[in-house]
Amino acid sequence: MLSFDEPKRYLLLNKPANVVSTRHDPQGRATVMELVPQPLRRYVYPVGRLDMDAEGLLLLTNDGELAHALTHPSFEIPKTYLATVRGQVNAEKLQALLDGLELEDGFAAADAAEIVELPGDSTLLRLTLHEGRKREIKRLCEAIGHRVIALKRVSLGPLELGGLQPGEYRELAAEEVARLCAATGLDKVEDDRK
Numbered sequence: 001m002l003s004f005d006e007p008k009r010y011l012l013l014n015k016p017a018n019v020v021s022t023r024h025d026p027q028g029r030a031t032v033m034e035l036v037p038q039p040l041r042r043y044v045y046p047v048g049r050l051d052m053d054a055e056g057l058l059l060l061t062n063d064g065e066l067a068h069a070l071t072h073p074s075f076e077i078p079k080t081y082l083a084t085v086r087g088q089v090n091a092e093k094l095q096a097l098l099d100g101l102e103l104e105d106g107f108a109a110a111d112a113a114e115i116v117e118l119p120g121d122s123t124l125l126r127l128t129l130h131e132g133r134k135r136e137i138k139r140l141c142e143a144i145g146h147r148v149i150a151l152k153r154v155s156l157g158p159l160e161l162g163g164l165q166p167g168e169y170r171e172l173a174a175e176e177v178a179r180l181c182a183a184t185g186l187d188k189v190e191d192d193r194k
């Protein structure tokens with residue numbers, strides 16, 4: 001029986017690699033739902049997605065209005081990633097990410113891009129986007145000639161991953177929910193967990 005009085009739940013999860021961002025997987029792969037306790041699973045669903053091999057910040061909630069605002073490109077919520085790519089990225093290629101590139105599904109550009117470090121024959125990039133198209137970071141990096149070998153989302157709007165280890169989760173504080181709502185322009189904030 002569907003109840004419209006279900007309490008709102010907001011979980012921040014550090015999704016590990018090799019876990020799919022879905023409630024159920026017909027192929028039998030591990031899902032993010034297996035990382036939260038059984039009693040919470042009926043309340044929440046993943047907001048957006050991270051590729052199976054990617055890790056990092058994933059929000060789970062039953063707040064449909066907020067979930068829509070966080071994932072729809074018109075709200076322009078920034079998402080920041082650390083991407084380790086093969087080879088050394090130079091300033092010209094970094095600028096190409098900012099200027100934008102034509103991908104098979106249209107023009108795409110990073111809102112912000114910086115080289116964090118150059119370990120060995122790879123580059124650690126910090127990239128911020130607001131669209132979240134399928135495999136967008138990987139496709140942008142491939143377009144400048146660098147394959148992504150590791151990808152981690154570290155922020156979603158005002159939310160930061162922080163020190164959560166892969167597979168760990170925590171409930172958001174009321175202030176964090178308020179900041180998310182403010183970032184999306186949703187003016188009503190209800191904390192049903194009291």
